[in-house]
Amino acid sequence: MTDLTVRGLIVHDGRGRAVLSGIDLDVPAHSVVAVTGPSGSGKSTVLKAVLDVLPPGLRRTGGEVRWAGAPVAPGRAAVRWRRRCTGLLAQDPVSTLNPLWTVERLLSEVEGGADAARLHALDLDPAEVLQRRPHQLSGGQAQRVALARATAGDPALLLLDEPTSSLDADTTRLVADLVRRRREEGLGATLLISHDHEFVSALADHVVDLGSTGSGFTPPAAPPPEDDVVLHVDALGIAHPVPLLHDATFEVRRGELVVVVGPSGSGKTTLLRALAGLHEQYTGLVEVGGTALAPLPRRSREHLRAVQYLPQDPFAALNPAHRATSAVARAARVLLGLSRDRATSAALELLAAVRLDAATGHRRPRQLSGGQRQRVVLARALVAEPRLLLADEPTSALDDRTAEAVLGVLADHRARGLAVLAATHDPRLVRCADRVLRWRHDALSDETTRHPTRGGTTR
Amino acid sequence: MRSAWPTAAVFAVVLAGGLLAPHDPVAVSGLPFTAPGGDHLLGTDVLGRDVLSRSLTGGAGLVVLAALAGAVTCGIGVACGLVAGWRGGWANRVITAVADVLTAVPVLLVALVIAIAVPGPVAVVAATVAGGAPLTAQIVRDATRSAKSAGWADAARCRGETTAALLVREVLPAMSGLVVAEAGLRFVLGLQLACTLTLLGFGAQPPAADWALMLRENLPGAAANPSAVAAPALLLATLACVVALALRSRRDAEVTA
CATH class of the missing domain: 1.10.3720.10 (MetI-like)
Known part of the structure; x- marks a missing residue:
């Protein structure tokens, strides 16, 4: 039988720390096995170690991978096995497409890739896409081309790395259908890495949990907001680079969590960047704490501290040269005027509050997982004790347990008066919100006021 | 950081090598262009000075x-x-x-x-x-x-x-x-x-005593004592290689950091 057996897989990093210690995994033929776990638990590393494609710095120091009963030795044997028997949909699949190649060439590189029927099944029109290069495709099309490459020729083992976090909804649905069809028609085994409980439980025959993720997501409670207005936005218009927003008026009160929802590309990020002072071309009045908020170069010290921005991509937001603790401590030094020692202890305190220990704080961004980076950026924003937090997708990349921890920290700070304006697609965050602002065309409308159902009663 | 040690060692030898020199690097201690052997491990140069001492100092x-x-x-x-x-x-x-x-x-x-x-x-x-x-x-x-x-x-x-x-x-x-x-x-x-x-x-x-000067001075006698030219040339090449390798290993270390 073509099945995958992994016994006692051990991976060490360059400093001799164990990243994986003794992982066992059985993927019987035609089954679907999912590996889940909180961020930083080594889910992606399992997959890379099995395929023998560990990044530099990580070494497989023990264990055995067997395919169809025969051991797969690392090195050339593993290369042959990967080519012959496996297909991989990587975590950011579009980045694996050579930008200089046409889709036709990308697909013909793998056996059976350019099969027209298969492309139609993936909602790709061969006449339309074959002669294009990746940058001429839409995001969804590019993802489906990557999927077509991964599944061409029905590999005996298909590996999917976090398919739900990087793919759009349509492609995710296609992946789910495809995985089901593989199982029903006995086309091969599937190994799936994901932190998405619903996706995993709908598809997997067997789940391997690398550390308890808790079951499901419980939104943390926060007391109802007060009447103090922290952010007052009046007749805000953003017409640059393209008309995005016209005449938006809203308020955010002390302790309130307001989320902005709307289709991607509607301008949610630009709105937050405008309020953070990073996007200067807007019209209208923005007040924080009763005084007008100036664009960055002229913004007062008090406003710099009071308004903190949490960008969407935490990896880009962290300087690769600075350790997590010093990044957070620097914000405390500059914005609160603390001494070096007191800033460091404040940083360690906040990192502990977002469940990062001192050893993790000593790492640089490259050595942190995606969820850990998100929490470092959050700690850096909160250490300044802001009055308003502008958060761009603060929980989307996080598993349930980490999202809960992040929202718990936000709830603690909201209890002490922090107002949060968040842009998101994440239903878990929307569930916690006091109010939802929906983006329609170029207007924001206040959609719900649901204090009574929030907080303690949803538990 | 382990990779920094060989580089540091090479630089230490180059900088402090004069202390190990068996002869005065500028004093005449034999006949010109004597082949290696005896008192002069690498022979003598154009004026009869010790090539080893000059190489270590230069x-x-x-x-x-x-x-x-x-x-x-x-x-x-x-x-x-x-x-x-x-x-x-x-x-x-x-x-x-x-x-x-x-x-x-x-x-x-x-x-x-x-x-x-x-x-x-x-x-x-x-x-x-x-x-x-x-x-x-x-x-x-x-x-x-x-x-x-x-x-x-x-x-x-x-x-x-x-x-x-x-x-x-x-x-x-x-x-x-x-x-x-x-x-x-x-x-x-x-x-x-x-x-x-x-x-x-x-x-x-x-x-x-200077490697480049040694090359210039000793080239005419390269047939009589090749090491008078080869020693400084090799040392120069080694130094350049060590620097290049150190940069390379640093880059690799950055990738894995």
Whole structure:
């Protein structure tokens, strides 16, 4: 039988720390096995170690991978096995497409890739896409081309790395259908890495949990907001680079969590960047704490501290040269005027509050997982004790347990008066919100006021 | 960090090698161009001085001069690159124009012209700056330009950091790998120019012990005592290789960090 057996897989990093210690995994033929776990638990590393494609710095120091009963030795044997028997949909699949190649060439590189029927099944029109290069495709099309490459020729083992976090909804649905069809028609085994409980439980025959993720997501409670207005936005218009927003008026009160929802590309990020002072071309009045908020170069010290921005991509937001603790401590030094020692202890305190220990704080961004980076950026924003937090997708990349921890920290700070304006697609965050602002065309409308159902009663 | 030890050891030997010399490197201790053997492990040179002693002594001055030239060049190049990349506008245009002109002129020609006007060591530093700083400035400028739009630069701006603090505390550390690599390359350029000028008679003067001077003096007797030429040539090549390997291993270490 073509099945995958992994016994006692051990991976060490360059400093001799164990990243994986003794992982066992059985993927019987035609089954679907999912590996889940909180961020930083080594889910992606399992997959890379099995395929023998560990990044530099990580070494497989023990264990055995067997395919169809025969051991797969690392090195050339593993290369042959990967080519012959496996297909991989990587975590950011579009980045694996050579930008200089046409889709036709990308697909013909793998056996059976350019099969027209298969492309139609993936909602790709061969006449339309074959002669294009990746940058001429839409995001969804590019993802489906990557999927077509991964599944061409029905590999005996298909590996999917976090398919739900990087793919759009349509492609995710296609992946789910495809995985089901593989199982029903006995086309091969599937190994799936994901932190998405619903996706995993709908598809997997067997789940391997690398550390308890808790079951499901419980939104943390926060007391109802007060009447103090922290952010007052009046007749805000953003017409640059393209008309995005016209005449938006809203308020955010002390302790309130307001989320902005709307289709991607509607301008949610630009709105937050405008309020953070990073996007200067807007019209209208923005007040924080009763005084007008100036664009960055002229913004007062008090406003710099009071308004903190949490960008969407935490990896880009962290300087690769600075350790997590010093990044957070620097914000405390500059914005609160603390001494070096007191800033460091404040940083360690906040990192502990977002469940990062001192050893993790000593790492640089490259050595942190995606969820850990998100929490470092959050700690850096909160250490300044802001009055308003502008958060761009603060929980989307996080598993349930980490999202809960992040929202718990936000709830603690909201209890002490922090107002949060968040842009998101994440239903878990929307569930916690006091109010939802929906983006329609170029207007924001206040959609719900649901204090009574929030907080303690949803538990 | 383990990879730093061999490099440090080579530099220590080059800099302090004179202490191990069995003979006075400038004193005549035998017949000219004696083949290796006996009292002279590597034979004698054109005036009958001990080749081993001169080889052990002759690197320190070169290395110090090349390091100085490399540091000054890299410092000027990085500073210009940071300003040009961050400020953009006329600062960028002026710095780029000067850099383009300097890049277009052959560095050896610049070195010779300068060497006629000023003493050898000053000429080496000046020529290394003229030849190397424009390249460093262009690379640093491009890296700075992309750092300008990075998320962490936005975060620093949102903290209200001054431009100077932003450049020194954020941008420079983020490109430290690049800067170290540039410093290494400019060191090698300084080494080349120091040797070239000495070979042409502008650098170290007799009776100083200097690898490049040894090559120049001992070439006529290469048939009688090949090691009088081979020893300094090999040492120069080793030094350049060690620097190149150190840069390479540092880059690898960065990838895995």
